[in-house]
Amino acid sequence: MASIYISCPGIGFARPRSHETGRRNIQGIRKQLYSTNPTTMAVTTDDTSVLRRSANYPPSLWSYDFLQSLTNNYYLSEKYETKLDGLKELVKTMISECNVMEDTLSTLELVDDLQRLGISYHFKDEIRNVLKSVYMCYFDGHVNYWNKLDLNLKALGFRLLRQHGYRIPQEIFEDIKDETGNIKVHVGDDIVGVLNLYEASFFAVVDENILDEIREFTIQCLEKKLEQDDIINIGKQSSMSMLISHALELPLLWRPQRFEPIWFIEAYKRRNDMNPSLLELAELDFNIVQGIHREDLKYSSRWWDSLGWHKKFSFARDRLVESFMWAVGASYQPSFSVLRRNITKLISLINVIDDVYDVYGTLDELKQFTDAVRRWDTNAIEELPDYMKICFLGFYNTINEMAYNTLLANQEILVLPYVKKVWADYCDAILLEAQWFHSGYTPSLDEYLKNSCVTISVPAILSNIYHITSSDLTGEALQNIVHCSSMILRLADDLGTSTAELERGDVPKSIQCYMHETGASEEKAREHIKKLIIQTWKKLNQETMSAAAKYDPSASEIFVECATNLGRMGQFTYKDTDVFGTPDDLYKSHQISLLFTPKS
Template structure:
């Protein structure tokens, strides 16, 4: 790449101007690739590469047009990789493609042909594609078949396929936090057979440009949090603001969602602190008073609260007003949806506190109905929409607040993964009986059996997410972001380890994402 010397951060006017011109030129060259790619395989690889490298937001129109054409083009191929790639790409964008496409790779008994076991790239593509399944689709066999053979060959594969297989076996691509995948793929892409230096250069520059914006946002949100944390003086509450920002960033990293990221991070910070109050400090009477104050939503109610909660309550009200002021007048009504969801969440936190203080073990069904809500997942699905502009239509906000389909599935996955993690590492003394323990008590089974059965429920919830992506046309952009927030759970809890609450394992990833520019 020719031009003025590039440092870790571009600061001089000459560098900035040159970089702007370079980005414009590269984007135009990539657009020409879309126009020049007539072959369906080239088109699919182009879309997949651009998405993997995290620059799909620059080419949304081109990608949508290309995939619509691919959906309706005749597609006759004996390549497992190509059939699987087409299936995954179309389904990821909410476009229907039948699982019958995979029948061509099965024998007369309905089992996958063993000759496919000599095609690791095809098996990897099948494995990732099959995770886009919905209810009543028999793709579990595809996952089991691909996993079995990928595991047997994983140590004999060449780079970068070996790394991609290892990552997928850990977390399948459709459930991976995409920005994390981008970090990996930028170092791998030059070794791919479809390598194009133009695309990689654009991806690297774009990553670094966005990283500078993300750093500024982290600085601003950290300052806000430091002031809030000092003011409310709740030292027992988790101090994890950068990790919360990471959660928001995983939902949307694009430039146009800067306001949305700030809003979502602030709201996540409030519910994390509120969760810690109900869980670790408040008595039952104090919990009831806090919930009553949140229900009434008025500064005058502060008098009913214990002294140590008064400043926190006032900061809740002030923060919601701050968020409202960040929005255009015609969008300020959206904050009322976040407020209603916040009040609902407080009700469910109180329900958990009552069970804990009364030493009640609810039935598994009772526990799930309450704890999928107090997981914070459904609240996040409402909160993430508040700053999203046109995507956050009244229809989308009503859908999110109604907690059906994908939103409910997000809450279920959040709760199940969190509780499986808690069971493995031991509940904190102040934690109520979780959903896994309720299952064990009600059905009198070993913890291993309970966990296996609950993982089946996780899989069922993922099918619901995929189903809504296919079926809710006008809400598809909102569903996509709900899937993004759900995918962060595999990052936070994927190893049966709560790295959000207890670990420093995220520090290396945070450094790479936000503080280490990509070498160009």
């Protein structure tokens, strides 16, 4: 049986001598860490009469009664299902009538629209066949064809084919460079081509310098176009400035798959070439799937209310709906309800356990709790305070039940020995962070990342849902994909949350570790972390393409998408600040659009 214990190998940074600037920076951080600011500290007295901290998280935005009152006219509606089936047949005909040789660009644009509208999962076989034809016609070693291709066609084809596992070489873009090796200035005149070239550049793998240059060049071009406000709406693209702003905010590769249609359906309505059947299918499918998500959310809400942690642990994050958003972001397709419900449980448990270790528990209590998890023994909690007994038993019962349900569904799979080990590793890692905090220790960036790729909890989540996805990924490929997703989420989380976490008292994050290690300013440190994210995406791109070539795509793609989407959710959630811990109005609007408002 495959296991996915994640050793989280380091990035391999050297540990340079600390500089005076770094020491001054970290001294300021220390003052924040050990501050008794009343806005971030609270005294709670229990039977042991100890001083405890609080992060002062706001309460949940969504009540149990509200969530249970949710209805959806599209859920299990025979009328809408029949209508959906009719529209799907229309689109299948549309795809089958595409002439790859005569109108390759329109064919690729249709595939792109289907993906961004969130309905491509209905047409996997049709899309696979179309892209195979495009590859055979233009990209399968036909070097003489590359230079003849229109820039827009070449960039869009490169992105879509790489996304679907084809190893298209970066050298197809060599013709856009001049004799000096620089990208030709006139390339920037084709705004649609530049936008697709920008999106294509993020599908780079390790050591692809041409795509690095393209990414920098296209970012400059697109930003300049927006600043000059001289964008001419071209043909099919009736809102280029909106498309460019959206792309610069996050490239398509980095966006969670379920959230893109929320935005793109509205943008598609403005298109001069909008196809009414495609739009109708996208809106109807969104509403039907939203109805399924609501039922999953109602189930999750009942589970959370029954667990009772939101009533017992006022110091911790009550983020059931936010956790469910992450589950939808990880796997939105209608047939994966069990996957979403389990991910919601796992993230909800992790939120509270993380807050116990980071905020509320004493170091002695945390050591005892960690020991109980290692032993997976309810007898080990007798000496713990009552709040920890409740935490351990709720956690223990939930994980055991999930393991039981997996065994019930497939009698050949006993996952409990594996997940027990993963949870012990997780608690060991967050205990180490607590020890760093209490001792005032600042790790090197390499040391921090090795540990925090475990504490970010991606290995724990994916280990618990691995067998539900029926994945056949094993060994190094499995380890590397999980590690890359962990790294992306960790670095994105640090960029968005480190300020708030330091203010309430927490260990230095990757930004501060790099500052301490190199003497860099915070601005330079943040730039370094952003570069690490790009480097990690290159490794992930390489691993997913390799996995697609080695393993059965139909068996591995659910797990790979789920793993990748957890990293994407980190970039989507934390791109500005910690809106998971303290949701703002924009994040609330995302929740409303995703779960509570049908498309019309």
